[in-house]
Amino acid sequence: MAAIGDLLPDRDSCCCDLPHLTRRQVEVLRYVAMGLSNTEVAARLQVSARTVDHHVAVMLRMCAVRSRTELVGLCYAAGVLVPGRWPPEGSGRLCIRLGGTS
Ligand SMILES: [Zn+2]
Secondary structure (H helix, E strand, C coil), X not given: CCCHHHHCHHHCCCCXXXXXXXXXXXXXXXXXXXXXXXXXXXXXXXXXHHHHHHHHHHHHHHHCCCCHHHHHHHHHHCCCECCCCCCCCECCCCECCCCCCC
8 A cells, every 4th residue: 555655756745545636736726716717727827728627637537526616615625725715725735535425
């Protein structure tokens, strides 16, 4: 189990069994939480819209959610995004505890 960490360098020192976002994904997530479209996020991060589409699609799949709205809600619940802060901030926590509502 410990070897999994070697495949996922963005996990830092955390070695729990939950799925983990990367720091780059959290950057995208913060803009999504602000209500920006993928095109707008792409402009902020100076990457292509395709790249942002990819990051969002990976996060939706990883978090087993159906929409970006659900993704943002789950990430607040998981403590990845900090409640009470605007604009949205990452807490530094990258672990996602799945909601399991479906
Ligand atoms: Zn973790």
